[in-house]
Amino acid sequence: MEEGIVSLHEKLVNKEITSEELVKKSLEKAKEAQEKYNAFVTILPDAKGVNKITSLLSGIPYGVKDNYSTKDVLSTGSSNTLKNYVPFFNATAVENLQKAGAVIIGKTVLDEFGMGGTGTTGHTGVVKNPWDETRMCAGSSSGSAASVACGVYPYALGSDTGDSIRKPAAYCGIVGYKPTYGMISRYGLFPFASSLDTCGVLTRSVEDAAIVVDAMKGLDENDMTSWDSSDIHLYDSLKKQTKAKKICIIPEICDIKRYPHASSELKEHLENFQKTLEICKSLGFTVEEVSIDENLLNALASVYIIISCAEATSNLSNLTGIIFGPRGNGTSTLDFIKDHRTKGFSPLIKRRFVIGSYVLQKENQERYFRNAQRVRRLIVDKMKEIFKEYDAVILPVGTGPAKKLKGPYDILDRNTTILEEHLQIGNFGGFPSITIPNGFIDGLPVGVNITGNCYEDEKVLQIASLLESKMPYKGQIAGRKEK
Amino acid sequence: MKYIPKIGLEMHCEISKTKTKLFSRARNTYSMSPNTCVYPVDMAFPGTLPVLNKECVRLSLMASMILHCQIPEYFLFERKNYYYPDLPKGYQITQETKPIPVGIYGYLDYECEGQIKRIRINNIHLEEDAASLDHYYNTSTINYNRAGIPLLELVTEPDFHSANEAVSFLETMRSIYQYSGISEGDTKKGQIRCDVNVSIMDENLEESDPSNWGTKIEIKNVNSFGGVRDAINYEIKRQIHLKETNEYDAMPQQTRRWDEEEAKTKYMRSKVDAVDYKYFVEPNIPKLKIDPKWLEEIKESIPKLPLERKQKYIEEYGLSSYDAEVLIKDKDISDYFEECIALKIDAKDAANWVTVTILGELNKNDEKITDFYLTPSMLKEIIDAKNKNSISSKQAKEIFQKVITEKKEPKQFMQKENTQISDEKELTEIISKIVSQNESQKNAYLNGKTNLFDYFVGQVMKETKGKANPVMTKEILLKELQK
Incomplete structure (x- = not known):
């Protein structure tokens, strides 16, 4: 289970191993990952192997973030409001993988409904980082990241609204890929903020990410924001010569000189990033600096909070305990809706609902919500301008390796906010964006992110794959660092 | 006020x-x-x-x-x-x-x-x-x-x-x-x-x-x-x-x-x-x-609306404002009326039948015109028969009633019992045959025994099983007896 998809596929085809055996191994690993890192909401002990190998993914086990609707399998969104909810339909992405013959092993823990970036707010408890159990995985695709990193299976599905795939990937030393908005149908993904939510995948190689998204994507008549990507072949494109030549960095985000009070960890992280840039140059890429108005960058976190909370407060209004979820107590309908929601949601979510309601109120909407939408447009326009000249933007992920679980992790450091939050740009514009591991600090993995223009997923993956090939982190398993 | x-x-x-x-x-x-x-x-x-x-x-x-x-x-x-x-x-x-x-x-x-x-x-x-x-x-x-x-x-x-x-x-x-x-x-x-x-x-x-x-x-x-x-x-x-x-x-x-x-x-x-x-x-x-x-396509597909139809009924068909209003009040009734017009039923005849007889029936039975058994083409058969004098207006009403109560085609009732022989040629043939077969009575009649006229009428009715048009029979008999 520590191998990549292609190698497992070859073994299956050559009958060196059966799907049944793979499933059994994966289940054993899953139990271990559950005990050590609390990565799963549900493990499916009755998961069955597949006899016929019809595609690269046939017979190979995988994990699903618990905010995907899975038919006849508990799907909680890691929330008490849905702690007993068993859907009667599959999310389109899951359905597509089922058709390819992929085998679900378990449903992974997330920050409740994808809100939060720590992996600590799920209703089944905190998810621990397989590289160091005293540290977090980041979130919200925490369980997916942890389980892929420790080798339960080659991939797990994630979802990304701000950086929920790409940040945990960095903290867990793996690959996290968020394709262009609408490439994968969101039908069946429990919504957090619909205009930002993107389905994606966590893997241990760029190649695997390409293979999985090839199978997940496609126009879906159940999602009006999905589009026809039938002429995009991610895996095949990796075998072709890339047309990408120029990439850029944004100094306002990654220049060490901007952080006069940088910790040694941050310094090391940014120096390591410089080394990655050197590799890019050695691969023949032109790397240039492009400035973005710092005022725009400083607004990122607020814009994200305003838009995502506003949409979330509306999106999660269907959780009333009337049709599904535990029925609340009370004599009137509004009373038992209130009771259901008071008991069901964690404090973090409630706080976000309050923010969301506040910014949408008539008297505040212009000042907060509408202005946030305007700033979002400005940022996206700026990025599109950059993408006219550059094939991709390359930036470090976060301020360093995974943070300690015990610590003031929930408070943003004013000085490094931009560095922590810049991945949200990818969601503002629906840009394809991938994180790959690019080194270690004190034995803990760190990551680098590559983001390109909408619909140019092939180019982004090609760049990531080339870079990956020049670094020793492809396919790495947590705890078994090879230097 | x-x-x-x-x-x-x-x-x-x-x-x-x-x-x-x-x-x-x-x-x-x-x-x-x-x-x-x-x-x-x-x-x-x-x-x-x-x-x-x-x-x-x-x-x-x-x-x-x-x-x-x-x-x-x-x-x-x-x-x-x-x-x-x-x-x-x-x-x-x-x-x-x-x-x-x-x-x-x-x-x-x-x-x-x-x-x-x-x-x-x-x-x-x-x-x-x-x-x-x-x-x-x-x-x-x-x-x-x-x-x-x-x-x-x-x-x-x-x-x-x-x-x-x-x-x-x-x-x-x-x-x-x-x-x-x-x-x-x-x-x-x-x-x-x-x-x-x-x-x-x-x-x-x-x-x-x-x-x-x-x-x-x-x-x-x-x-x-x-x-x-x-x-x-x-x-x-x-x-x-x-x-x-x-x-x-x-x-x-x-x-x-x-x-x-x-x-x-x-x-x-x-x-x-x-x-x-x-x-x-x-x-x-x-x-x-x-x-x-x-x-443009939508615009062209807008059907004639009630007020327009009303004007057309008054101006083109010469209906009274009252009748026109009654007809347009319900689209299905107006459609029925227009179908009658398309079948070339005289507009005033059609209006009369629809507003008086048909609406009367519908109201009596609380029925919708779309469920009404008698179609415009059946109505045309009845009106045509009446206009050709093959049935009287009293018979027309009777046939109308029979059609809707027994749910059978009008011609069934016209052929069986009610249809008169009103064809002049056909009647003349029958009558001249009877006259030539009763030479002595004819001579007696011509010599002043005028009450023998009824004898001839009786013979015609016997021959035609009572279906000869009585008015026409008398007219033709008078002519034939004079020959």
């Missing part, structure tokens, strides 16, 4: 003529058992997404054109957020007036008490209906069949001055919806629901100045045209009474509801307590660009 009433309407009409609902593939029908026309999205199961039904957009644009409204370049939807057990998502997908919904700033000419009047339309928008609730002693039931049914909401300016005007407008609008194939417009099925706003202003003030209009009182959920009439009249009286007793100025702007049983409007809430619906753009439905070519 010292006061001028100012009345405005919000008319909600379900679009009943599409196969499926506004955002789901569940059937759009009425009389089904509860919770049978439901898709997951209608009950807001987590992860479900709205998919816009383009046919609803087409019909709503048609309504907008009929109302001479400005049409938007783009079509988009908004969320209206509030909690209520009949609203599964916790928000309704609807359209706000900014940006332009289906249409704004139009007008409609309608007839009231023989006069053509014009009402200004503020806007018309497309939205989804909520589920329906039934309340019992200590429990309530929810039926999701209605959840997601397309609804057109039309808002007029407060241009009506009487309940009669408001109701005449509603009747006109209902028949427009029927004529244009948008809705059955059946109030019994709850397809039309109204909110009414009423204020009164002093007669001597300037009406063009909105500040003179008085305090607007909104009356919610009036579900029949009779109710609209009664509620308006009640509210005008109530407000005049407040004026006369000097209490009017203390009355706050408020929402009231119409209590049908007590025939009173009752206080619900003041304007101050109005709910903030926190509208924002629905992120799951991309902007739909309205193609001007499509608009």
Whole structure:
């Protein structure tokens, strides 16, 4: 289970191993990952192997973030409001993988409904980082990241609204890929903020990410924001010569000189990033600096909070305990809706609902919500301008390796906010964006992110794959660092 | 009266003529058992997404054109957020007036008490209906069949001055919806629901100045045209009474509801307590660009509307204004009449049969013309037979009755018993044969035994089994006996 998809596929085809055996191994690993890192909401002990190998993914086990609707399998969104909810339909992405013959092993823990970036707010408890159990995985695709990193299976599905795939990937030393908005149908993904939510995948190689998204994507008549990507072949494109030549960095985000009070960890992280840039140059890429108005960058976190909370407060209004979820107590309908929601949601979510309601109120909407939408447009326009000249933007992920679980992790450091939050740009514009591991600090993995223009997923993956090939982190398993 | 009433309407009409609902593939029908026309999205199961039904957009644009409204370049939807057990998502997908919904700033000419009047339309928008609730002693039931049914909401300016005007407008609008194939417009099925706003202003003030209009009182959920009439009249009286007793100025702007049983409007809430619906753009439905070519097609497909048909009936067919009015009141009846015309039945004959005989039957049996057994082509057979004198008008009525009671074709009754031999050639042949076979009686008759004429009539009737046309028989006999 520590191998990549292609190698497992070859073994299956050559009958060196059966799907049944793979499933059994994966289940054993899953139990271990559950005990050590609390990565799963549900493990499916009755998961069955597949006899016929019809595609690269046939017979190979995988994990699903618990905010995907899975038919006849508990799907909680890691929330008490849905702690007993068993859907009667599959999310389109899951359905597509089922058709390819992929085998679900378990449903992974997330920050409740994808809100939060720590992996600590799920209703089944905190998810621990397989590289160091005293540290977090980041979130919200925490369980997916942890389980892929420790080798339960080659991939797990994630979802990304701000950086929920790409940040945990960095903290867990793996690959996290968020394709262009609408490439994968969101039908069946429990919504957090619909205009930002993107389905994606966590893997241990760029190649695997390409293979999985090839199978997940496609126009879906159940999602009006999905589009026809039938002429995009991610895996095949990796075998072709890339047309990408120029990439850029944004100094306002990654220049060490901007952080006069940088910790040694941050310094090391940014120096390591410089080394990655050197590799890019050695691969023949032109790397240039492009400035973005710092005022725009400083607004990122607020814009994200305003838009995502506003949409979330509306999106999660269907959780009333009337049709599904535990029925609340009370004599009137509004009373038992209130009771259901008071008991069901964690404090973090409630706080976000309050923010969301506040910014949408008539008297505040212009000042907060509408202005946030305007700033979002400005940022996206700026990025599109950059993408006219550059094939991709390359930036470090976060301020360093995974943070300690015990610590003031929930408070943003004013000085490094931009560095922590810049991945949200990818969601503002629906840009394809991938994180790959690019080194270690004190034995803990760190990551680098590559983001390109909408619909140019092939180019982004090609760049990531080339870079990956020049670094020793492809396919790495947590705890078994090879230097 | 010292006061001028100012009345405005919000008319909600379900679009009943599409196969499926506004955002789901569940059937759009009425009389089904509860919770049978439901898709997951209608009950807001987590992860479900709205998919816009383009046919609803087409019909709503048609309504907008009929109302001479400005049409938007783009079509988009908004969320209206509030909690209520009949609203599964916790928000309704609807359209706000900014940006332009289906249409704004139009007008409609309608007839009231023989006069053509014009009402200004503020806007018309497309939205989804909520589920329906039934309340019992200590429990309530929810039926999701209605959840997601397309609804057109039309808002007029407060241009009506009487309940009669408001109701005449509603009747006109209902028949427009029927004529244009948008809705059955059946109030019994709850397809039309109204909110009414009423204020009164002093007669001597300037009406063009909105500040003179008085305090607007909104009356919610009036579900029949009779109710609209009664509620308006009640509210005008109530407000005049407040004026006369000097209490009017203390009355706050408020929402009231119409209590049908007590025939009173009752206080619900003041304007101050109005709910903030926190509208924002629905992120799951991309902007739909309205193609001007499509608009042209829609425009061309608008059928002739009642007022136009009425004019045609009077001017082209020479019908009385009364008959024309009776015919256009119900589209199905007007269609029946027009089918008669297409079959080349004389317009006045057709009008006479439809307005007197057929409507009489329909009313007697509380039947719809679409379910009526006797088709226009059957009617043509009967009318043709009568016009050829092969049956009398009394027989025509009898055959009409037999056709509808026995549900058989008219010709069955005409051939068997009632059809007279009225063909002159055929009768002459029969008669001349009889005369030549009774030479001695003929001579006796010619010699003055005139009562033998009846003997000859008797012979003809015997020969024809009584079917010879008696008038013609006498005429021909007289001629033949003289030969």
